[in-house]
Amino acid sequence: MKKRLLATLLAAAMGLSLLTGCGGGSSSGGGSGEAGTVDTSKEVELVMYVISDRPAGQDIVDENLNKLLKEKLNCTLKINWIGWAEYAQKYPLLFSSGEAFDMAYCAGWLGFSNLARRGAFMELDTMLQQYAPDNYALQSETALAQATVDGHLYAVPTLLPTYTTYGAIYRGDIAAEAGITDTIDTFEEVEQYCDYIVANHPEMEAINEYSSGPETSLVWTRSNGLYDIDANLRFLFYDPSAEHPTVTPLYDLEGATDFYKRMKEWCDKGYWSKSALADTDSQKTQNGKAGLTFHNIDTWSGYTVQQPDWDFKYGTMTKDVAHLPFTQDCMVISNTSKNPERALALWNLITTDQEVYDAFYYGIEGTTYELNDQGQFTILDMDLYSTNAMWAARTMELNRNQAGVPEEYDTIREGWEQTIKDGVGTEKFTGFVLDTTNITTEVAACTNAKQQYGWPLELGYTDDVEASIEEYRQAMKAAGIDKVVEECQKQLDAYIESLGQ
Amino acid sequence: MKKEGFFDEFKKNKALFAMAAPAFILVLVMSYFPMSGLILAFKEYRYNLGVFGSPFNGLQNFGYLFSSGTGWLITRNTILYNLLNLITSQLFAVIIAIFITEIHAKYFKKVTQTVILLPYFISWVVVGVFVFSIFNYETGLINSVIQTFGGEKVNFYMMPMAWPVIICAFNAWKWTGYNSVIYIAAVTGVDGEINEAAAIDGATIFQRIRYITLPSIRPTLVTMILLQVGRILRGDFEMFYQIVGNNGQLFNATDVIDTYVFRSLITNPDIGMTAAATFYQSVLCFAIIIDRQHDREEDRRRLRAVLKKEGKKLWQRMTKI
Amino acid sequence: MAKNDKDMMESAPRKIKLSASSKAFYVICYGIVLLVAVVCLIPFLLLLSGSVTAEQWISFHGFSLIPGEFSLEAYGIIFKTPERILRAYGVSIFITAAGTLLGLLLTTMTAYVISRKDFKYRNWLSFFFYFTTLFNGGMVSTYIFYIQYLHLKDNMLALILPGMFNVFYLLIMRTFVNNVPFSLIESAKLDGAGEWRILFTIVIPLLKSGLATIGLFLALGYWNDWYNAMLYMSTETKYPLQYMLYSIQQQTQALSRIAAQAGIQVQNLPSNSLKLAMAVVATGPIVIVYPFVQKYFIAGITIGSVKG
Structure with missing residues (x-):
């Protein structure tokens, strides 16, 4: 046990020093970086797996893209799609079958660190810099640190930052009707808005809650400046601003009881359906059946395009905004790849060449998308092709805004960028990657207990809040929460210590 | 020799x-x-x-199944649901098969036979959507009816005990038609002449069912039950998942091994742990069946002997199943 | 000819006078069958009506037997690229036909062997097959094995082989074969007929009802299978219809599950009406074809029974 911890620590430290060392080198070599280091004399077909349903118009998009790739890299790309309906079963199997393919989309929610730790990917320690120099030059140290597991670099992180913010997406027109002029970004204002909807719009639910689980606890913790230890363990939180943050289960946080009581009040007032956890309709807000959704800023921008008349607004309910891990979207090279160099060169091209990026991400101008004079894109036919699958390729420079997204989208994000300071507050912890190897069993059991006891509590489906909290606590104890907390705390402390060096 | x-x-x-x-x-x-x-x-x-x-x-991979005492609960639930579903769906199928063979109106028979097979084609996802629109608290069909008659609304999603009944009903709904196909084939397989002769001899319809139809179904029924028992630890994942969804409050009454495994591993897929669950199901199944294996051969032998004699004793045995 | 047989069967009981209790039986019998038929039919009608209802209307009012606001939009989306659907139909029909035929052959041959009382290893063989219902390798190892050793990735055989043989069908078939008098086989043997000839010229003609039943089950199994396609197929031109249906129906749920964790903006999720329309498209052919098949099915049963 102790030995393993030591090993991880050592590896983490090694990884960091490795990165800082290389990071310096890359900035000087970055400018002259050419894909020319790859031998492109032989034509190859590269195979990439992505998660999404294959768009109907993918054939013409592929054809167009391959023409470009043939010319620039003497290769073609075959994209294999793993649909939304099946990714949970199929994705973990993909790397176990020994099937030969070159690259795949990966992400935190697909278990990136876990897969990397178990040897699913090819390590890119030197290859990334060598074969994808332009991409490498744009990577931040934080991003590379996040993609480093047990001392090896296993992924090419996205170049487009996403944020930890959660907030209220609500109807501007209804807020105006209710006489709310201030941006809704506190629990009190949410209450005011919801009370108005319950009283005046009986056809609507005030808050969109459905079967994938409530978002209320996340909003509550984020608005108090607390952060979850891992996106897969959203029952453990810590305070990034504290000098010695302690990992605490949600129900033991200060004010948790009051939070749960408030949620019961909200439920009793009818803010959401009493059968929300059985309701699979996630689109109630877009369809005008609900008044508010707690979610991220990208979801909000999507709503604004879909329903321009309803004046959707976004109120940030996160006290201390930071970047989400850059491995949130990333590209990995498979262990079975026969052409890893070419695959990286291809990725380099896609992420740094506007022409290729457009062909890869948006399709064909005039057929699948069009651009307005500000360079914003409009999808011409959602059923033919939409930009649904290639998030990992997005970069700050090449990404285009969708036409119809309000200007606030950029100003809000710029505002966040300004407040984020490297190594301060939550941002300090974006490089922290939890290793659950020693606690897999307990995590699985706790995840389950949270769904069984935590979710109903968060939605106020209980008669006696305090008794239910106690029940929840006991269930988590039985599931082994103490061991999970201990392990997380240990790793978090080690991380802080490693930063200090 | x-x-x-x-x-x-x-x-x-x-x-x-x-x-x-x-x-x-x-x-x-x-x-x-x-x-x-x-x-x-x-x-x-x-x-x-x-x-x-x-x-x-x-044995590390097995840990999560048994931590917090869930292993026993989900195993029990899986077995109970399978038994309940086995009994109801086979019973209904037999009844429907007998009734349909007794029906002589040609078109009525044809149409009903086609119609009862329809639920088999409706996937659980769609069933799930229907279940929600029937049982939800605010706008559900049942609650709308209750409200119209001035009653007090019922929150089904907070009543764990209602769900075994609901799940069982939907299971029977989906499989009755499919299973009855086998029984109809078995019943119609009975020599038409025997039936006729019996009728002419003045046997009532009930006597015919008892002494001719039921015995002809029996071997098939035994086979079906044996096969189902072999799956006693495997829950129909889609059914449970689509009907119950993520409703934590119902889990104690509705969680089966497959749903538990799915939920536990959805955020953190682990191949070893998935294999552990399969292994556990297989071994337990095997243990249960091995235990019953002797009865089975006995049962067969007894059955054959009895089939040769008159059907009266058979009826008594039938009622014991 | 089949018609005569059937008429005979159906008209015979009518000649007998019905007692009061028999009358009551028929009332209950018809009543219950009718009730069950209605319970089975209504959800299907809801499905049909939902598929031609405007999405917003469903979202607010739920399902109804008569479309609240008529719209063919969902079908429009499905048939926007008709070649996709047609190709999927083609794949489904191919695997169903090929699989059912091969499966029937295998099942019948094996059932014949294990029903032969003079075959020494029949019990051993039965158990060999039965054991697979108790024990299986599970999804993970099966997947790895099929792909690494059998090279079934993106291979049509992956859609046909796994469903071809099933203990359930085997044992049902055996009960049918058991009904064939052993004396028939023995006398044929004395006449010098080989096993193959006995099976194909004497036994199989007597198995029509069994063949019809198992054939139907095999066909339904193949037609409804999406699971193998999900695991093993990666080229769209090889997707069967049910798999397309499955992915359309499930993607909403899967997406909403991850939306919370991923910084993803999801744009066009399939609507409820699209899910229902797809279900209609995938089920429709069977519902239309089944009554015709049923005619032969019932005829087969009757013929088999008269001779057997």
């Missing part, structure tokens, strides 16, 4: 061996060979090392 060896038998029945060979090989390759992979249940799976190269980790 000289004991015949494998080769003597092979020489004698070459043709029979040849007939069984394709299925034998198919099952051997498609079902038996992959069983070697169950070893994963005892390993920490590493992608780069493969199934046989990965290191062993003892």
Whole structure:
């Protein structure tokens, strides 16, 4: 046990020093970086797996893209799609079958660190810099640190930052009707808005809650400046601003009881359906059946395009905004790849060449998308092709805004960028990657207990809040929460210590 | 008497061996060979090392099934649901099969026979959507009716005990038609002349059902039950997942092994742990069946003897099932 | 000819006078069958009506037997690229036909062997097959084995082989074969007929009802299978219809599950009406074809029974 911890620590430290060392080198070599280091004399077909349903118009998009790739890299790309309906079963199997393919989309929610730790990917320690120099030059140290597991670099992180913010997406027109002029970004204002909807719009639910689980606890913790230890363990939180943050289960946080009581009040007032956890309709807000959704800023921008008349607004309910891990979207090279160099060169091209990026991400101008004079894109036919699958390729420079997204989208994000300071507050912890190897069993059991006891509590489906909290606590104890907390705390402390060096 | 060896038998029945060979090989390759992979249940799976190269980790993969005492609960639920579903769906199928064969209006018979097969085609996802629109608290069909009559609304999603009934009803709804096809075939397989003769001899319809129809169904029923018992630890995942969804409050009454495994591993897929669950289900199934194996052969022998005699005793036995 | 047989069967009981209790039986019998039929039919009608209802209307009012606001939009989306659907139909029909035929052959041959009382290894063989219902390798190892050793990735055989043989069908078939008098086989043997000839000229003609039943089950199994396609197929031109249906129906749920964790903006999720329309498209052919098949099915049963 102790030995393993030591090993991880050592590896983490090694990884960091490795990165800082290389990071310096890359900035000087970055400018002259050419894909020319790859031998492109032989034509190859590269195979990439992505998660999404294959768009109907993918054939013409592929054809167009391959023409470009043939010319620039003497290769073609075959994209294999793993649909939304099946990714949970199929994705973990993909790397176990020994099937030969070159690259795949990966992400935190697909278990990136876990897969990397178990040897699913090819390590890119030197290859990334060598074969994808332009991409490498744009990577931040934080991003590379996040993609480093047990001392090896296993992924090419996205170049487009996403944020930890959660907030209220609500109807501007209804807020105006209710006489709310201030941006809704506190629990009190949410209450005011919801009370108005319950009283005046009986056809609507005030808050969109459905079967994938409530978002209320996340909003509550984020608005108090607390952060979850891992996106897969959203029952453990810590305070990034504290000098010695302690990992605490949600129900033991200060004010948790009051939070749960408030949620019961909200439920009793009818803010959401009493059968929300059985309701699979996630689109109630877009369809005008609900008044508010707690979610991220990208979801909000999507709503604004879909329903321009309803004046959707976004109120940030996160006290201390930071970047989400850059491995949130990333590209990995498979262990079975026969052409890893070419695959990286291809990725380099896609992420740094506007022409290729457009062909890869948006399709064909005039057929699948069009651009307005500000360079914003409009999808011409959602059923033919939409930009649904290639998030990992997005970069700050090449990404285009969708036409119809309000200007606030950029100003809000710029505002966040300004407040984020490297190594301060939550941002300090974006490089922290939890290793659950020693606690897999307990995590699985706790995840389950949270769904069984935590979710109903968060939605106020209980008669006696305090008794239910106690029940929840006991269930988590039985599931082994103490061991999970201990392990997380240990790793978090080690991380802080490693930063200090 | 000289004991015949494998080769003597092979020489004698070459043709029979040849007939069984394709299925034998198919099952051997498609079902038996992959069983070697169950070893994963005892390993920490590493992608780069493969199934046989990965290191062993003892019983660690089984831990999550039994931590917090859930292992017992979900095992119990799985068995109870399967028993309940087995009894209801087979019982309904037999009843419907008998009724349909007794119906003589040609078109009515044809149409109903087609219609009862329809639910088989409706996927559980769609059933799930319907279930929600029937039972939800605010706008559900039942609550709307209750409200119209001035009653007090019922929150089904907070009543765990209602769900075994609901699940069982939907299961029967979906499978009755499908299962009845077999029984209809078995019943119609009875020699028409026997039925006629019995009718002319003045046997009432009930006597005919008792002494002719039911005995003809019995071997099929026994087979069906045996096969279902073999699956007693495997829940129909889609059914439970689509009907119950993520409703934590119902889990104590509705959680089966497959749903528990799915929920536990959805955020953190683990190949070793998945294999552990399969292994657990298989071994337990095997234990249950081995225990029943003796009864089975007995049952068969008894059945054959009884079939030769008159049907009266059979009826008494039937009622015991 | 079949018609005569049937008429005979159906008209015979009518000649007998019905007692009061028999009358009551028929009332209950018809009543219950009718009730069950209605319970089975209504959800299907809801499905049909939902598929031609405007999405917003469903969202607010739920399902109804008569479309609240008529719209063919969902079908429009499905048939926007008709070649996709047609190709999927083609794949489904191919695997169903090929699989059912091969499966029937295998099942019948094996059932014949294990029903032969003079075959020494029949019990052993039965158990060999039965064992697979108790024990299996599970999804993970089966997947790895099929792909690494059998090379079934993106291979049509992956859609046909796994469903071809099933213990359930085998044992049902055996009960049918058991109904064939052993004396028939023995006398044929004395006449010098080989096993193959006995099977194909004597036994199989007597198995029509069994063949019809198992054939139907095999066909339904193949037609409804999406699971193998999900695991093993990666080229769209090889997707069967049910798999397309499955992915359309499930993607909403899967997406909403991850939306919370991923910084993803999801744009066009399939609507409820699209899910229902797809279900209609995938089920429709069977519902239309089944009554015709049923005619032969019932005829087969009757013929088999009269001779057997």
